[in-house]
Amino acid sequence: MSGTMDGRGVVFLGSPAFPDAARTALADTRLRTNLRRATTTIRDKRLQVTGELDDWEDLRAAGEAVKRRTLRHLDVHLLRLEESVTRAGGVVHWAADAAEANRIVTELVRATGGRDDETREVVKIKSMATQEIGLNEALAEAGIAAYETDLAELIVQLADDRPSHILVPAIHLGRAEIRDLFATEMARWGRPAPEGLTDDPAALAEAARLHLREKFLRAKVAVSGANFACADTGTVAVVESEGNGRMCLTLPETLITVMGIEKVLPSWRDLEVFLQLLPRSSTGERMNPYTSMWTGVTPGDGPRAFHLVLLDNGRSDTLADTVGRQALNCIRCSACLNVCPVYERTGGHAYGSVYPGPIGAVLTPQLVGVEHAASLPFASTLCGACYDACPVKINIPEVLTHLRAEVVEAKRAGRRLPSPEALAMKAATAVLVSPARLGYAQRAAALGGRALARRGRIGRLPGPFRGWSDSRDTPAPPTESFRTWWRKNREGEQG
Amino acid sequence: MRIALFITCFNDTLFPDTGKAVVHLLERLGHTVEFPPSQTCCGQMHFNTGYRPEAMPLVAGFVRTFGGYDAVVTPSASCAGMVRDSHPVLADQYGDDQLRREVGELVPKVHEFTEFLTDVLGVTDVGAAFPHRVAYHPTCHSLRGLRLGDRPERLLRAVRGLELVDLERPDSCCGFGGTFAVKNADTSAAMLADKTGEVTSTGADVLCAADNSCLMHIGGGLSRQGSAVRTMHLAEILASTEGDPR
Ligand code: SF4
Numbered sequence: 070m071s072g073t074m075d076g077r078g079v080v081f082l083g084s085p086a087f088p089d090a091a092r093t094a095l096a097d098t099r100l101r102t103n104l105r106r107a108t109t110t111i112r113d114k115r116l117q118v119t120g121e122l123d124d125w126e127d128l129r130a131a132g133e134a135v136k137r138r139t140l141r142h143l144d145v146h147l148l149r150l151e152e153s154v155t156r157a158g159g160v161v162h163w164a165a166d167a168a169e170a171n172r173i174v175t176e177l178v179r180a181t182g183g184r185d186d187e188t189r190e191v192v193k194i195k196s197m198a199t200q201e202i203g204l205n206e207a208l209a210e211a212g213i214a215a216y217e218t219d220l221a222e223l224i225v226q227l228a229d230d231r232p233s234h235i236l237v238p239a240i241h242l243g244r245a246e247i248r249d250l251f252a253t254e255m256a257r258w259g260r261p262a263p264e265g266l267t268d269d270p271a272a273l274a275e276a277a278r279l280h281l282r283e284k285f286l287r288a289k290v291a292v293s294g295a296n297f298a299c300a301d302t303g304t305v306a307v308v309e310s311e312g313n314g315r316m317c318l319t320l321p322e323t324l325i326t327v328m329g330i331e332k333v334l335p336s337w338r339d340l341e342v343f344l345q346l347l348p349r350s351s352t353g354e355r356m357n358p359y360t361s362m363w364t365g366v367t368p369g370d371g372p373r374a375f376h377l378v379l380l381d382n383g384r385s386d387t388l389a390d391t392v393g394r395q396a397l398n399c400i401r402c403s404a405c406l407n408v409c410p411v412y413e414r415t416g417g418h419a420y421g422s423v424y425p426g427p428i429g430a431v432l433t434p435q436l437v438g439v440e441h442a443a444s445l446p447f448a449s450t451l452c453g454a455c456y457d458a459c460p461v462k463i464n465i466p467e468v469l470t471h472l473r474a475e476v477v478e479a480k481r482a483g484r485r486l487p488s489p490e491a492l493a494m495k496a497a498t499a500v501l502v503s504p505a506r507l508g509y510a511q512r513a514a515a516l517g518g519r520a521l522a523r524r525g526r527i528g529r530l531p532g533p534f535r536g537w538s539d540s541r542d543t544p545a546p547p548t549e550s551f552r553t554w555w556r557k558n559r560e561g562e563q564g
Numbered sequence: 565m566r567i568a569l570f571i572t573c574f575n576d577t578l579f580p581d582t583g584k585a586v587v588h589l590l591e592r593l594g595h596t597v598e599f600p601p602s603q604t605c606c607g608q609m610h611f612n613t614g615y616r617p618e619a620m621p622l623v624a625g626f627v628r629t630f631g632g633y634d635a636v637v638t639p640s641a642s643c644a645g646m647v648r649d650s651h652p653v654l655a656d657q658y659g660d661d662q663l664r665r666e667v668g669e670l671v672p673k674v675h676e677f678t679e680f681l682t683d684v685l686g687v688t689d690v691g692a693a694f695p696h697r698v699a700y701h702p703t704c705h706s707l708r709g710l711r712l713g714d715r716p717e718r719l720l721r722a723v724r725g726l727e728l729v730d731l732e733r734p735d736s737c738c739g740f741g742g743t744f745a746v747k748n749a750d751t752s753a754a755m756l757a758d759k760t761g762e763v764t765s766t767g768a769d770v771l772c773a774a775d776n777s778c779l780m781h782i783g784g785g786l787s788r789q790g791s792a793v794r795t796m797h798l799a800e801i802l803a804s805t806e807g808d809p810r
Binding site for chain 1: 708
């Protein structure tokens with residue numbers, strides 16, 4: 070299930086359009102209960118810890134400003150980062166797309182010395198960028214096993230499933246399901262789960278700890294993502310909650326970091342803003358339990374070799390769009406997912422992309438091209454909860470309507486005959502530009518509506534409105550529109 | 565002050581009583597309201613569905629119709645939001661200098677109905693009477709689009725006999741979203757089911773809001789379930805008096 074990817078790797082091959090995928094998710098009542106409970110809990114925690122900072126709004130504004138400023142001169146900052154990392158003893162690689170990034174990482178793993186069985190496996194820190202490029206699958210094809218060490222990622226990997234949430238990838242699974250997975254699947258990947266494992270969270274965590282410890286101690290190569298990288302010092306930063314990342318970043322001999330080019334920050338000082346914004350927005354914590362930073366290599370301390378792969382994969386195209394580029398501000402905190410009423414009902418799989426929820430609905434179509442994810446910009450009511458929650462103030466509704474227009478234009482350009490929807494919109498404009506025509510249409514609707522209605526309400530409707538009328542009645546249009554009433558009752562008075 | 569009513573095409577066609585309520589109330593408060601008959605639609609459906617060029621004649625028409633007034637009042641938070649936030653975007657993208665200027669001048673004069681009462685006319689007690697248990701649903705466009713804040717509640721609390729009850733999760737979207745309810749009907753229905761459950765559990769007789777579109781959606785769900793809760797635009801409650809109850 071986790072394997073196939075399409076285009077730049079961001080969308081899953083053969084994924085149904087959002088409305089169809091959502092239907093499957095909506096029918097799963099256990100999923101909906103899990104999602105609702107999890108998102109409500111994180112949402113409340115976030116509100117509590119953001120509310121206790123007087124300068125929260127200033128921090129958001131600062132975060133947005135730094136990101137916007139960085140993106141305007143992204144090339145300059147990236148070159149500085151390359152220089153700083155190189156100076157500190159690291160090696161920088163540039164990858165234009167997913168295939169190139171995978172090739173670079175595979176070759177780097179192969180090139181690490183040692184016996185074959187040592188180099189045929191890597192430990193991984195949870196990373197969206199490596200998911201985006203389908204690195205695990207590419208490594209598997211090259212005969213290299215990649216072990217996820219984040220607890221939730223481990224669960225998803227054992228289940229041969231896809232993550233359903235940016236931060237809580239196993240949000241869609243319950244405790245009992247996780248216990249069963251551990252009991253049946255762990256042995257296949259390494260140390261089996263202890264006998265008589267229960268679904269007590271502490272017992273589950275302990276089983277994962279024992280299982281993972283073996284991997285940490287054996288692995289010679291680790292692969293990570295990056296939350297931030299400072300151009301002035303060449304420092305790369307990863308924040309996490311469990312400490313598994315720290316193990317991966319310090320124990321292996323070779324460390325390979327794959328990072329989207331938008332993650333660069335001009336300077337070390339900028340971290341002060343983001344290290345406050347990120348934990349409070351994502352897990353609702355005041356600080357991340359583990360913040361790891363490294364600058365190149367240090368003899369006798371940590372990895373002996375450090376490689377930084379800078380990944381474009383559609384980001385330069387996104388940057389060229391002056392409205393849509395703000396999606397590159399994203400620090401992957403997942404606050405927008407947790408407040409999104411659509412995500413809350415459907416979960417992440419319905420988005421058919423590595424990036425689910427509101428940010429996925431705007432980032433995915435831009436990374437892969439709107440024609441490859443045409444249903445995503447419409448997977449929102451434009452309620453605006455995401456915009457209010459976003460710590461770097463990405464105006465997601467603005468980008469959604471902008472991308473909707475692009476989808477419509479792309480469809481227009483791609484077909485000789487207009488779609489039924491396009492015809493309807495054109496017809497609506499033709500009626501609405503003229504008050505007289507609107508008046509006719511109102512009288513026709515009143516007549517037609519009364520024919521369909523029972524006790525003032527219309528039940529089932531035909532055609533594209535069937536979905537609507539499956540669960541709601543529609544009021545019958547009144548016999549007299551407002552404008553008619555006005556003409557009869559007020560116009561005389563005003564002369 | 566020359567006040568124009570922008571009824572919106574949706575209210576004009578389906579909810580004329582809301583427009584009548586606005587007229588009655590403003591007249592009761594001593595103002596004369598004009599209804600420019602050339603008005604039609606703000607273009608929100610086109611804009612939000614991605615049909616921007618098709619919305620342009622409507623933006624131009626809106627400016628032509630309302631350009632000469634001191635204030636334009638509309639009983640629809642979402643249409644007020646469309647004019648305020650998206651007409652400038654459209655004018656920038658497709659309009660000429662003149663349209664851009666005219667849109668820029670008109671936008672600050674367009675007021676959602678509760679904003680108009682509280683901010684422009686400076687009233688919260690409009691002399692209404694409505695002896696019922698009422699729940700207020702802050703629609704997404706009132707809450708996060710226009711940031712109406714507690715203006716609607718302030719107006720409702722001053723109504724004689726009205727008992728205001730709180731919704732659980734008032735800030736959650738009802739799932740309407742214009743064409744979203746048609747394009748993503750199943751997700752919309754799931755959101756609606758939660759919302760109608762929350763409405764029914766308040767024990768309210770009436771659910772009100774500043775957007776008839778969301779009310780039509782929630783009311784349609786309640787009606788399908790056989791619920792007795794009525795949905796009413798807030799203007800109708802404020803227009804209700806002891807002598808002329810609704
Ligand atoms: S879009 Fe904003 S809220 Fe959503 S994940 Fe990115 S930074 Fe967080």
